[in-house]
Amino acid sequence: xxxxxxxxxxxxxxxxxxxxxxxxxxxxxxxxxxxxxxxxxxxxxxxxxxxxxxxxxxxxxxxxxxxxxxxxxxxxxxxxxxxxxxxxxxxxxxxxxxxxxxxxxxxxxxxxxxxxxxxxxxxxxxxxxxxxxxxxxxxxxxxx
Numbered sequence: 001x002x003x004x005x006x007x008x009x010x011x012x013x014x015x016x017x018x019x020x021x022x023x024x025x026x027x028x029x030x031x032x033x034x035x036x037x038x039x040x041x042x043x044x045x046x047x048x049x050x051x052x053x054x055x056x057x058x059x060x061x062x063x064x065x066x067x068x069x070x071x072x073x074x075x076x077x078x079x080x081x082x083x084x085x086x087x088x089x090x091x092x093x094x095x096x097x098x099x100x101x102x103x104x105x106x107x108x109x110x111x112x113x114x115x116x117x118x119x120x121x122x123x124x125x126x127x128x129x130x131x132x133x134x135x136x137x138x139x140x141x142x143x144x
């Protein structure tokens with residue numbers, strides 16, 4: 001008696017496999033072209049942006065614009081440049097000026113006061129916001 005195997009058997013002809021690969025690639029490019037359409041206007045930003053898909057801690061600041069004052073929230077990074085950042089968050093933000101704390105590869109944190117200058121609602125029910133770095137910041141517990 002021959003032992004039964006539970007491994008799936010994929011017996012696609014090589015030309016059919018190539019055809020499916022092409023079909024998948026075509027559909028992925030269709031998706032990307034709707035998410036990132038080409039514009040004749042060119043890039044309006046002066047700085048290069050880099051993908052930043054990491055968690056960012058945002059802490060509101062007091063009226064002096066630099067002293068942490070309020071509960072920290074966690075948002076999801078989108079992009080980072082030398083002068084600012086963009087991120088996603090599930091609820092509207094009540095503050096325009098906040099301290100953004102970003103974790104480095106060695107688990108140390110950098111913090112900056114950021115002026116949040118824009119926000120938009122996404123189709124997925126989240127918000128996308130961003131702004132410019134104003135100055136380096138110190139978070140409570142970081143001061144020696």
